[in-house]
Amino acid sequence: MNCEQCRALLERHLEGGLDQEARASLDAHLKACPACRFASQVLQDARQMDEGSEVPASFSSAWRERITQEEEPPVKQFPRITKWLAVAAALVVMVGGTWLVSQNRQDPGYNRSRTASSPSMDGMGYDSQPEALANYAAPQDMDTASSRSGEAEIEKQAAKIIRTVRMELSTRAFDEDVNAVLQALDQAGGWVESASLSNAYSNLRVAYYTLRVPSSQLDQMITTLRGVGRLVSFNESSEDVSEHYADTQNRLRTQQTKMERLQALLAKAETVEDLITVEYSISDTQYEIDRLTGLLRGMDSKVDYSTLRLTLNELSPIETSQDKQETLWDRVQNGVQAAFEGFVQLLADLVVFLSIALPYLLVLVLVIFIIRRVIKRRKNK
Amino acid sequence: MRETQADKALRFERLVAPLERQVYFTCLQLMGNPQDAEDCAQEGLLKAFRKLDSFRGRSSFSTWLYTLVTRTCLDALRARREQLSLDELAEAGYQVPDDKAEVYLRLEAQERKAALRRAIQRLPAEFRAVVVLVDLQGLPYLQSAQVLGIPEGTLKSRLSRARAQLYKILLEDGELFDEGKRPNDERRDRHEL
Numbered sequence: 001m002n003c004e005q006c007r008a009l010l011e012r013h014l015e016g017g018l019d020q021e022a023r024a025s026l027d028a029h030l031k032a033c034p035a036c037r038f039a040s041q042v043l044q045d046a047r048q049m050d051e052g053s054e055v056p057a058s059f060s061s062a063w064r065e066r067i068t069q070e071e072e073p074p075v076k077q078f079p080r081i082t083k084w085l086a087v088a089a090a091l092v093v094m095v096g097g098t099w100l101v102s103q104n105r106q107d108p109g110y111n112r113s114r115t116a117s118s119p120s121m122d123g124m125g126y127d128s129q130p131e132a133l134a135n136y137a138a139p140q141d142m143d144t145a146s147s148r149s150g151e152a153e154i155e156k157q158a159a160k161i162i163r164t165v166r167m168e169l170s171t172r173a174f175d176e177d178v179n180a181v182l183q184a185l186d187q188a189g190g191w192v193e194s195a196s197l198s199n200a201y202s203n204l205r206v207a208y209y210t211l212r213v214p215s216s217q218l219d220q221m222i223t224t225l226r227g228v229g230r231l232v233s234f235n236e237s238s239e240d241v242s243e244h245y246a247d248t249q250n251r252l253r254t255q256q257t258k259m260e261r262l263q264a265l266l267a268k269a270e271t272v273e274d275l276i277t278v279e280y281s282i283s284d285t286q287y288e289i290d291r292l293t294g295l296l297r298g299m300d301s302k303v304d305y306s307t308l309r310l311t312l313n314e315l316s317p318i319e320t321s322q323d324k325q326e327t328l329w330d331r332v333q334n335g336v337q338a339a340f341e342g343f344v345q346l347l348a349d350l351v352v353f354l355s356i357a358l359p360y361l362l363v364l365v366l367v368i369f370i371i372r373r374v375i376k377r378r379k380n381k
Numbered sequence: 382m383r384e385t386q387a388d389k390a391l392r393f394e395r396l397v398a399p400l401e402r403q404v405y406f407t408c409l410q411l412m413g414n415p416q417d418a419e420d421c422a423q424e425g426l427l428k429a430f431r432k433l434d435s436f437r438g439r440s441s442f443s444t445w446l447y448t449l450v451t452r453t454c455l456d457a458l459r460a461r462r463e464q465l466s467l468d469e470l471a472e473a474g475y476q477v478p479d480d481k482a483e484v485y486l487r488l489e490a491q492e493r494k495a496a497l498r499r500a501i502q503r504l505p506a507e508f509r510a511v512v513v514l515v516d517l518q519g520l521p522y523l524q525s526a527q528v529l530g531i532p533e534g535t536l537k538s539r540l541s542r543a544r545a546q547l548y549k550i551l552l553e554d555g556e557l558f559d560e561g562k563r564p565n566d567e568r569r570d571r572h573e574l
Contacts, residue, residue: 046516
């Protein structure tokens with residue numbers, strides 16, 4: 001064994017981990033080698049360095065006392081990033097909810113009173129008709145219509161005309177004008193067949209009405225409507241159903257005559273077979289009578305009550321292209337007012353959203369509270 | 382069930398009490414004097430107490446405790462900014478001279494231990510740590526490596542160099558080997574050391 005080997009085994013030798021043979025070999029080398037004996041002695045001394053020494057009592061008591069003085073650390077449940085994520089998530093939810101509410105606001109269920117009116121909108125600016133209207137030849141149509149209605153009165157028996165009018169209006173006072181339309185309709189003695197409201201573009205609403213106006217009142221109604229908003233387009237079509245009506249009337253008369261004969265036959269029927277046959281014919285005939293009567297009624301209805309399809313467009317409150325007279329200050333004022341209104345509305349939407357969401361939020365808070373409690377409990381175990 | 386601070390203190394005390402001696406003497410050997418040793422040991426234990434909940438049992442409790450205490454001591458040593466140069470000879474592998482070895486071996490145990498203590502204090506912190514943990518505390522290589530946060534291979538090589546340095550310091554200890562010197566000279570020599 002050389003010194004290198006010896007040194008490598010020295011530790012194990014001190015620990016008593018060598019077998020007999022190795023131990024003997026090592027001991028033999030140590031006897032002969034002062035250097036390795038020295039190393040061995042140093043290691044031995046090192047191991048026994050603190051033998052017989054005592055831990056100072058001051059140290060012993062000091063650390064024990066010190067830890068009892070230690071206060072409970074502040075409870076930090078969630079790392080910071082989770083907190084920020086929670087805040088961000090809450091913001092997203094609130095913004096999203098508010099947006100949703102404001103979208104839903106645009107249906108007839110909500111009442112939104114208009115307080116703003118552009119100062120330049122004296123007389124609503126509707127007196128000047130856009131040039132595009134000339135293409136629609138509305139005045140000519142009016143003349144034809146009025147002459148036609150005159151004709152209709154004279155030839156009441158002979159001519160059955162179904163008039164269908166399509167009008168598109170634009171308005172800045174949407175709700176007022178809707179009311180005006182419905183009032184006019186009521187006065188004319190008409191009724192609303194269908195109505196729908198849509199806002200495809202943010203806040204601007206569009207109302208689609210199918211109105212039934214008594215034919216005699218139709219022209220008046222049109223005139224009234226033209227005064228309600230600004231006319232964007234006008235279209236009238238007429239369908240002369242006189243012939244069809246007369247045909248249907250004839251068929252009906254035929255069936256009614258047939259029915260009288262059948263009834264007479266029924267009275268004379270003697271055998272059961274005859275009875276049944278007649279009854280079948282009667283029911284078929286009755287069916288036809290009902291169908292034709294219905295047709296006639298439908299046509300009468302359409303003739304008596306013209307169809308007016310009305311589209312009402314909402315214009316945005318500020319249309320700078322129209323308001324040439326508007327000063328810069330006016331525009332600023334309008335801008336500020338609109339922004340303020342928008343903001344107030346946003347706040348209102350937020351409040352609505354919060355009130356809707358409140359029960360859910362409460363439940364969520366409760367759940368989080370419970371989770372935190374559980375984590376806290378686990379941490380302290 | 383929530384653990385109170387008192388419960389925690391009790392639990393800690395039970396865990397640490399069997400290791401108290403090791404903790405103290407590790408600090409004593411690293412720092413060189415009882416006052417510094419107590420301060421470092423105290424600080425190390427306090428750190429351990431505060432971190433007790435984060436001890437996940439990945440290593441043994443004693444390894445974890447040793448790590449905290451050793452690190453505390455090494456930080457303190459670094460703060461001292463001791464200027465201890467590494468002798469080049471020690472790196473190459475020091476050869477123990479036979480004659481000096483024999484002189485050393487004839488010393489009393491107490492003298493030898495005292496010399497050893499002085500010699501350890503003259504080791505740079507790096508070497509001191511490995512010698513204290515392995516040779517004085519008797520920790521296995523693996524555990525020592527864990528405590529110091531180094532690979533086992535690094536530990537072994539550092540240990541052999543540390544020992545070489547230690548032997549050199551021991552055998553050049555003026556107090557031991559300058560026989561027949563006048564008291565004044567001894568004092569002068571001691572000062573130079």
